[in-house]
Amino acid sequence: MLLEVNNLNVRFGEDEVIKNLSFQVERGEILTILGSNGAGKSVLLRALLGLLPYEGSVVWNQKMRVGYLPQGLNQLQVKDLPLTVQDFFMLKDPAPTVMTITKYLDLVGLERDILHKTAGTLSGGQFQRMLVAWVLVAHPQVLFFDEPTTGIDIGGGETIYSLLENIRKNEPLTIILVTHDLSVVYKHSTNVLCLNRKGHPCFGAPKEILTPQLLEQTFGTEVKFYQHQ
Amino acid sequence: MDANTPYQLFLSLTSGIFIGGIAGYLGTLMLSKKMSVVAGPLAHLALPGVALALVFGFSISLGAFPFVIVGAILIWWLEKKTTLPMENLAAIIFASGVGVALLVLPIDKAEEALVGNIMQITLPETLATIALSLAIFFVIARIYKKMMLINIYEDVATTEGINTSRCNLLYLLSIATVVALGVYLVGGLITAALVAIPAASAKNVSRGMWAYKIWAVAFGIISAIAGIIIARQTHLPTGPMVIISGVAVFVISIFFRRRFPHKKFSPLPIRK
Numbered sequence: 163m164l165l166e167v168n169n170l171n172v173r174f175g176e177d178e179v180i181k182n183l184s185f186q187v188e189r190g191e192i193l194t195i196l197g198s199n200g201a202g203k204s205v206l207l208r209a210l211l212g213l214l215p216y217e218g219s220v221v222w223n224q225k226m227r228v229g230y231l232p233q234g235l236n237q238l239q240v241k242d243l244p245l246t247v248q249d250f251f252m253l254k255d256p257a258p259t260v261m262t263i264t265k266y267l268d269l270v271g272l273e274r275d276i277l278h279k280t281a282g283t284l285s286g287g288q289f290q291r292m293l294v295a296w297v298l299v300a301h302p303q304v305l306f307f308d309e310p311t312t313g314i315d316i317g318g319g320e321t322i323y324s325l326l327e328n329i330r331k332n333e334p335l336t337i338i339l340v341t342h343d344l345s346v347v348y349k350h351s352t353n354v355l356c357l358n359r360k361g362h363p364c365f366g367a368p369k370e371i372l373t374p375q376l377l378e379q380t381f382g383t384e385v386k387f388y389q390h391q
Numbered sequence: 392m393d394a395n396t397p398y399q400l401f402l403s404l405t406s407g408i409f410i411g412g413i414a415g416y417l418g419t420l421m422l423s424k425k426m427s428v429v430a431g432p433l434a435h436l437a438l439p440g441v442a443l444a445l446v447f448g449f450s451i452s453l454g455a456f457p458f459v460i461v462g463a464i465l466i467w468w469l470e471k472k473t474t475l476p477m478e479n480l481a482a483i484i485f486a487s488g489v490g491v492a493l494l495v496l497p498i499d500k501a502e503e504a505l506v507g508n509i510m511q512i513t514l515p516e517t518l519a520t521i522a523l524s525l526a527i528f529f530v531i532a533r534i535y536k537k538m539m540l541i542n543i544y545e546d547v548a549t550t551e552g553i554n555t556s557r558c559n560l561l562y563l564l565s566i567a568t569v570v571a572l573g574v575y576l577v578g579g580l581i582t583a584a585l586v587a588i589p590a591a592s593a594k595n596v597s598r599g600m601w602a603y604k605i606w607a608v609a610f611g612i613i614s615a616i617a618g619i620i621i622a623r624q625t626h627l628p629t630g631p632m633v634i635i636s637g638v639a640v641f642v643i644s645i646f647f648r649r650r651f652p653h654k655k656f657s658p659l660p661i662r663k
Contacts, residue, residue: 213546230550239543242422244593249600253540254551280598306550 164189164226164304164336165210169218172202172209179205180216185355185365190330192337194347194368197357198381203340204233206357207306210338229302233309233340237289241282247292248277251299258299266295270325294322298329305337323350347372356380400623402517403509407615407633409524410569410576411585415611417531417569418590419604420538420562429466429477432485433570434582436462438492441504441579445497450516451504455571455579462488463567467560492579507578507630509619520572527565534558539600576615577630588637589614592644610640 165187172180179202187193195203209216211230240250251263258266264274270291276284284292297305305326323346329335341347347354347368354372356364358380364371421430437455444454462484469480496504512520537558540548549555566586573582593606618633625632 208546211546211550213549228550230547232544232546235544235547243539243543244597244600244603245539246599252600253536253543255536255553278599 163187164191164223166221166223167210167219168221170206170209170220171217172205172214179359180209180357183218183357183363185353185363187336187338188352190334190336191352192339192350193353193355194351195338195340195355195357196342196344196347196380201357201359201380203357204308207232207308207338207340211306226304227300227302228304228306229297229300230306231293231297231308235293236286237282237284243282245281246278247281247284250281250292251296254296254300262299263295266299267292269298269329270295270322291322294325301333303334303336305335305339307337307339307341309340309342326350344372344377395623399510400619402512402514403619403629404616406512406517406520407509407576407619408612409521410572411589411611411613411615411633412608413524413527413611414569414573414585415589415593415607415609416528416604417565418586418588418611419593419607420531420535420542421566421586422590422594429481430566430570430573430586431583432481432488433459433462433466433567434574434579435485435492436488437571437574437582438488438504438579439495441574442492442496445504446495451508452516452519452571452575455574456568458488459567459571460564463563464560467563470559471556502628504574505578505580506628507574507576509576509629510623512575516575520575523568523572527568530561530565534561538562577633581630581634584634584637585611585614588634588641592637592641595641595644596647596649598649610637610644614640 163186167186168184170180170183171178183206185193195206197203205214207230208214210220211228212220247267248260248263251258260277263277267274267276272288272291272295276288276292281289281292326335326337327350330337339351351368353366354364354368356371356376356379364376364380437459440454440456440458441451442454444451466477466480466484469475470477473480492504537548537553540551540553541555541558545555569586570582573585577585589607589610590603592610593603597603597606614633614637617636617639619629621627621636622629622632
């Protein structure tokens with residue numbers, strides 16, 4: 163067991179965003195968190211990372227190297243800074259070597275001449291890919307991805323998920339992921355956690371628990387879904 | 392001492408160079424957090440301290456320091472307590488500073504408080520300025536990358552293992568010290584410009600972080616030297632002249648802007 167969450171409660175003033183949530187994550191697992199807008203997905207990630215005050219227990223079984231890719235971090239955040247992509251990597255402590263950086267840029271499908279471009283002038287997709295490389299470069303043991311597909315187009319039918327699968331072959335990597343992309347859930351997730359504001363979340367393997375009824379409950383009626391065989 | 396002796400000029404230039412340089416360096420961090428406005432309020436907060444110093448006849452920086460430091464700690468603490476943005480809190484602090492200053496500042500002596508008195512700086516004050524500037528330089532150099540990451544995205548900085556609260560405090564204390572030093576050079580009204588302008592000019596001419604820092608320090612030093620010398624020749628007040636020199640550098644820097652940084656491939660050696 164890597165992570166054990168028991169009776170987690172997160173509230174903002176009167177507003178109970180997460181209510182009595184319990185689940186476990188095993189080492190090497192991919193856990194997907196599903197839920198409609200405002201269901202508390204990002205809040206849950208931030209609580210697990212210790213960025214928010216919460217009640218209940220969140221127990222990591224050892225000290226982990228964590229990588230976090232939040233939803234709100236994009237090229238607009240750095241557009242006012244005279245910061246090249248290489249400078250951006252150098253903000254990490256310890257700073258990676260140029261060789262390591264180019265290796266990871268290559269992994270996410272970026273040319274290495276991007277190193278000398280100003281980070282704020284990258285396109286949304288390029289910046290997202292660079293961030294994935296930025297997070298991976300420190301060999302995290304646990305990855306927290308908040309909607310990593312936003313704006314990512316690796317091309318040739320490759321997705322950020324197949325990239326992560328490849329990395330997982332060589333390095334033990336646990337991934338906790340927020341996404342709306344159901345095909346990803348079926349193809350890549352070990353377990354799914356659906357959140358809703360009603361206080362009865364579901365948790366289990368995707369094929370077992372993701373019934374049309376449950377999806378409707380989680381996302382409302384408009385969800386278009388098809389199951390990958 | 393007569394402000395026109397070469398010895399006095401040497402002291403003034405030396406402290407001017409250190410204050411201008413460190414203010415420019417710190418400014419590169421503040422510009423990136425859109426914090427350069429915060430230096431203004433903090434400097435205004437120095438005014439009541441300067442006023443007290445003038446009333447009781449002690450060194451104006453001795454008066455300024457405690458007020459500015461307490462102001463910085465107050466902002467840090469209030470930001471944690473209230474979750475209001477730092478700029479907002481600084482504005483509140485600013486109002487208190489100016490309000491109190493206007494109550495106690497002897498108006499006939501106000502010029503020194505408002506536009507600085509670097510031309511009367513003494514040897515011990517110069518030495519203290521050098522020591523403090525160097526100390527601040529090392530503090531900022533230590534937290535620079537961390538602050539940059541905090542400025543970009545605080546949650547990510549936290550998950551990268553950065554103690555954001557400690558960094559913010561060190562950062563604010565550095566700002567406070569630089570501001571108190573800046574009060575010497577340009578007075579309590581326009582200290583923010585000392586921090587903001589060199590960084591803005593540097594941003595115009597540089598693409599990477601390294602160039603940005605170097606240029607900001609250089610522009611800070613150039614403005615200080617030019618301002619002091621021009622003021623001495625023209626018998627005009629030094630502080631405003633330092634700022635005007637900075638503005639001149641800024642205007643020139645506009646023509647050297649690196650706005651479109653998409654030059655194809657730069658010939659830096661990259662090993663694969």
